[in-house]
Amino acid sequence: MTHPRKTPVLVDCDTGIDDAMALLYLSAHDDVELVGVTTVFGNNTARQCAVNSLRVLELVGRTDVPVAVGAERPLVGEVTYLATHVHGSDGLGDAGLPLDVTARPVEETAVELIDRLSTEHAGELRILAIGPLTNLAHALEAIYGLTDRVHDVVIMGGAADAPGNQSPAAEANIIHDPEGAQTVISAAWETTLVPLDVTMREVLTDDHRTALDADGSPEAAFVSAATEFYFAAYGTESYGHRSSPCHDALAAGVLTGDVVPVTAPVIDVVVDCTDGPGRGATICDTRTRYRGFTDITGGNCRVVLETDGGFPEVLVAALTAGTPA
Amino acid sequence: MTHPRKTPVLVDCDTGIDDAMALLYLSAHDDVELVGVTTVFGNNTARQCAVNSLRVLELVGRTDVPVAVGAERPLVGEVTYLATHVHGSDGLGDAGLPLDVTARPVEETAVELIDRLSTEHAGELRILAIGPLTNLAHALEAIYGLTDRVHDVVIMGGAADAPGNQSPAAEANIIHDPEGAQTVISAAWETTLVPLDVTMREVLTDDHRTALDADGSPEAAFVSAATEFYFAAYGTESYGHRSSPCHDALAAGVLTGDVVPVTAPVIDVVVDCTDGPGRGATICDTRTRYRGFTDITGGNCRVVLETDGGFPEVLVAALTAGTPA
Numbered sequence: 001m002t003h004p005r006k007t008p009v010l011v012d013c014d015t016g017i018d019d020a021m022a023l024l025y026l027s028a029h030d031d032v033e034l035v036g037v038t039t040v041f042g043n044n045t046a047r048q049c050a051v052n053s054l055r056v057l058e059l060v061g062r063t064d065v066p067v068a069v070g071a072e073r074p075l076v077g078e079v080t081y082l083a084t085h086v087h088g089s090d091g092l093g094d095a096g097l098p099l100d101v102t103a104r105p106v107e108e109t110a111v112e113l114i115d116r117l118s119t120e121h122a123g124e125l126r127i128l129a130i131g132p133l134t135n136l137a138h139a140l141e142a143i144y145g146l147t148d149r150v151h152d153v154v155i156m157g158g159a160a161d162a163p164g165n166q167s168p169a170a171e172a173n174i175i176h177d178p179e180g181a182q183t184v185i186s187a188a189w190e191t192t193l194v195p196l197d198v199t200m201r202e203v204l205t206d207d208h209r210t211a212l213d214a215d216g217s218p219e220a221a222f223v224s225a226a227t228e229f230y231f232a233a234y235g236t237e238s239y240g241h242r243s244s245p246c247h248d249a250l251a252a253g254v255l256t257g258d259v260v261p262v263t264a265p266v267i268d269v270v271v272d273c274t275d276g277p278g279r280g281a282t283i284c285d286t287r288t289r290y291r292g293f294t295d296i297t298g299g300n301c302r303v304v305l306e307t308d309g310g311f312p313e314v315l316v317a318a319l320t321a322g323t324p325a
Numbered sequence: 326m327t328h329p330r331k332t333p334v335l336v337d338c339d340t341g342i343d344d345a346m347a348l349l350y351l352s353a354h355d356d357v358e359l360v361g362v363t364t365v366f367g368n369n370t371a372r373q374c375a376v377n378s379l380r381v382l383e384l385v386g387r388t389d390v391p392v393a394v395g396a397e398r399p400l401v402g403e404v405t406y407l408a409t410h411v412h413g414s415d416g417l418g419d420a421g422l423p424l425d426v427t428a429r430p431v432e433e434t435a436v437e438l439i440d441r442l443s444t445e446h447a448g449e450l451r452i453l454a455i456g457p458l459t460n461l462a463h464a465l466e467a468i469y470g471l472t473d474r475v476h477d478v479v480i481m482g483g484a485a486d487a488p489g490n491q492s493p494a495a496e497a498n499i500i501h502d503p504e505g506a507q508t509v510i511s512a513a514w515e516t517t518l519v520p521l522d523v524t525m526r527e528v529l530t531d532d533h534r535t536a537l538d539a540d541g542s543p544e545a546a547f548v549s550a551a552t553e554f555y556f557a558a559y560g561t562e563s564y565g566h567r568s569s570p571c572h573d574a575l576a577a578g579v580l581t582g583d584v585v586p587v588t589a590p591v592i593d594v595v596v597d598c599t600d601g602p603g604r605g606a607t608i609c610d611t612r613t614r615y616r617g618f619t620d621i622t623g624g625n626c627r628v629v630l631e632t633d634g635g636f637p638e639v640l641v642a643a644l645t646a647g648t649p650a
Contacts, residue, residue, distance in 0.1 A: 161486050168593065168610035169603070200615055240616035268493065276599035277608050278494070285493035290525055291565035 006033035008121040009255065010114065012070070013248070014042030014131030014173075015052040016087030017226045021249035021315065022130055023053065024219050027060045028318045029256055036117045037067040038110035040131040042176050043083045044091045046072050049131070050105040052091045055098065059219050063103035070110025071134035074177035076273075083172060086233045093229030095222050110135040111142050118149040125149065128255050129184070130156040130248035132176035137183040152190035156251035157181065158269075158282030160303055161289070162197040167280065171196050174271060175280025182271035185282075185301055192302040193269060194251035195282065198261075202250050202311045203243040204230070215320040223319055246315060253311045254304055263306035265293035331358035333446040334580065335439065337395070338573065339367030339456030339498075340377035341412030342551045346574035346640065347455055348378065349544050352385045353643045354581055360450070361442045362392040363435035367456040367501050368408045369416045371397050374456070375430040377416045380423065384544050388428035395435025396459035399502035401598075408497060411558045418551030435460040436467050443474035450474065453580050454509070455481040455573035457501035462508035477515035481576035482506065483594075483607030485628055486614070487522040492605065496521050499596060500605025507596035510607075510626055517627040518594060519576040520607065523586075527575050527636045528568040529555070540645040548644055571640060578636045579629055588631035590618035 009032050013019040026032050037057075039049035050069045057063050073079050088094040106113065114135070118125050127150055129136055136153065140146055157173035158181075159165075166172040174181045185191055204227050212224035230244035238245075253259035268285040272278040284303050288296055334357050338344040351357045362382075364374035375394045382388050398404050413419040431438065439460070443450050452475055454461055461478065465471055482498035483506075484490075491497040499506045510516055529552050537549035555569035563570075578584035593610040597603040609628050613621055 161488065163486060163611040163614055165612065168595075168612060169606075169608045238612075238615050240619060270493075270602045272601050272603045274599040274601035274603070276597050276601060276603065277595045278597045278599070278601065278603035278606055281494075281603060281606075281608075283494045283602050283606075286488040287490065287493060287563075289488055290563050294565060 007031055007126055008033050008035045008124055009126050009128055010036045010038065010117050012038045012040065012127060012129045012131060012135050013049065013053065014040050014044065015049040015056065016043030016083065016091055017093045017230055018246055018248040019130055020056045020092055020226065021223055021246050022128065022252040023056050024060060024223065025249050025252050025315055025318050027062055031256060034062065034065050035121065036113050037065055038070045038113055038135050039067065040070045040135050041072050041079055041082065042131040042173065043087045045082065046070050048091055054101045054103045055092065058101045058103065059097065059222060063101065066106045066113060068108050068110045068113035069105050071138060074132060074134055075137055075179040088229050093226030095225035095229060097222060111139045114139045115143050118146060122149045124151055126151045126255060127153045128252055129153055130251055132173050132180060133184040134177045134180040137180035140183060140187050147187055147189040150189055152192065153184065154192045154194065154251055154255040156194045156199065156248045158193055158195040160195050160197050160282065160284035160305055161286055162195065162200065164281065165196060169278045170280030174282055178271050178273045178280045182273055185269050185271060192254060192304065193282065194254050194304045198304050198307045199245050199247040199250050202246060202307060202309055204246055204312050205243050208312050208316050211316045212319060217320065220319045246312060249315055250311050253314060258314045259307050259311050261304045261307055263293065264302050264304045265296060266299035266302045267296060268299055269301040269303060332356055332451055333358050333360045333449055334451050334453060335361045335363065335442050337363045337365065337452060337454045337456060337460050338374065338378065339365050339369065340374040340381065341368030341408065341416055342418045342555055343571055343573040344455055345381045345417055345551065346548060346571050347453065347577040348381050349385060349548065350574050350577050350640055350643050352387050356581060359387065359390050360446065361438050362390060363395045363438055363460050364392065365395045365456040365460050366397050366404055366407065367498065368412045370407065371395050373416055379426045379428045380417065383426045383428065384547060388426065391431045391438060393433050393435045393438035394430050396463060399457060399459055400462055400504040413554050418554030420547050420550035420554060422547060436464045439464045440468050443471060447474045449476055451476045451580060452478045453577055454478055455576055457498055458505040458509040459502045462505035465508060465512050472512055472514040475514055477517065478509065479517045479519065479576055479580040481519045481524065481573045483518055483520040485520050485522050485607065485609035485630055486611055487520065487525065489606065490521060494603045495605030499607055503596045503598045503605045507598055510594055510596060517579060517629065518607065519579050519629045523629050523632045524570050524572040524575050527571060527632060527634055529571055529637050530568050533637050533641050536641050537644060542645065545644045571637060574640055575636050578639060583639045584632050584636050586629045586632055588618065589627050589629045590621060591624035591627045592621060593624055594626040594628060
């Protein structure tokens, strides 16, 4: 099977466990050229997330990918917390990855790297945004014509007709910077939102860990160990049993097309930027749900509301054989 | 079958079509003593809703039930619209009910009637609140110890993990008076919320209309004709086919116990009282959904999230034979 042209993908992330899964999945994907990584505060500081990204990329020999440090704070206000409790003291599930790497982040800022890569791959660059959306909001402000240079943006974040996680209404990536998220979602480019509605439903279990353990590759071993950490963080509290989501990696699967959404209407989405109890909620107009999302006019964002549940197997296959099983 | 003691029920409503269904359903119920009706702006003015309530009660010979006019405006701000488009020019689906009745609303205000009935039936009175919650908010302010006198309050309103109707985030009863709703839900009495999550799923169809038409009673004929009007208002826009919800009547079914919810956890609910895009949303903490709502501590409201779908048949049976089929 030939791949005449790989798709250039930039990942904007706050590398914790599921960001790492997304980076490894994309690194292994035949159709993807991972051209750059920009990092943002969220699961950890932007600087630590850059180091974490390099630790992950080193695992698959890809420290040639430029990693740029981005925003350490949201557009409005200050950082209220970093999600270290979900991602371990080393930010990657205490799964045994070396704490330091030889490679260093590039000298460019995140915005500068976005500027350069969107010029080099004008019209073709796809962005996978799996952290708070601050870097992209800054880039939209700083870079004239950015929306024309970028093919589309796939975002892990928000909740449509599902509970939030960081608050009853809001998902963590969005509530970290609601104003940034509103800027990105309302900009004149194509956006796809992959919210908790679907990411909480595609779960890794012990069966997947067993498959990863049988492989023996360093990346499979790392994801297995990190998933074990996720089981402890998510299993009891969220599911009541040993399971974990693969949030950011699922969004990567939507980007590549390995995940073909069952339901993904283009609808109006607005982020709650008030200081009320709904701050950070992604208010998605799903009122056409009962008629199957037919006859919709307008709409500023494609929202993935249902997937087929098969992504954990795709992820495991990518991490073990490099190709889907 | 004996009914040693009927349950005293006060209905606080803004009588349009589905309020009328609820009143007729409760009037026909063996276990219920309908002791009073208080009305509020919403589907129409509070005064017109009182007249509409009397028109409905006359249909079943129950103009002995006291009907009191309540609030014509919310706690904060002004009335922005009345839902006459959903309920017809006569407020009851233009279904042929006489426009006037001999009976008149009582001289008492809604708050005075709530005061009197909650004294007469202290500790036993159940309230079915199926309009904006302004009257109950005023009553809580005006009547010392009201929460101790009332057994519980069952509310049709809000949306948990489902779209709103009046706005993407908010349901009509709640957005009419978010501050009133927040007052009622946070008060120290037992509340049950019956939101759009379930009311949009229990629908009347042509099969139900056929059964009503076959009965020949005036109340069955009225509900059939009003449902036909609802089909036009809801069918195409919401469902894409001839169907309609029975919102308020479903809440009445939850009150009587004819509807035994499949899922109805006691969880934290807060109403969005900001001026943002989520104004009027009922933010329900459903984050324990993935573990089956187990091990919840706290919680201020029972929220009905899933029912078994059988209520339309119960409603038709009540309107045709007076007893469930």
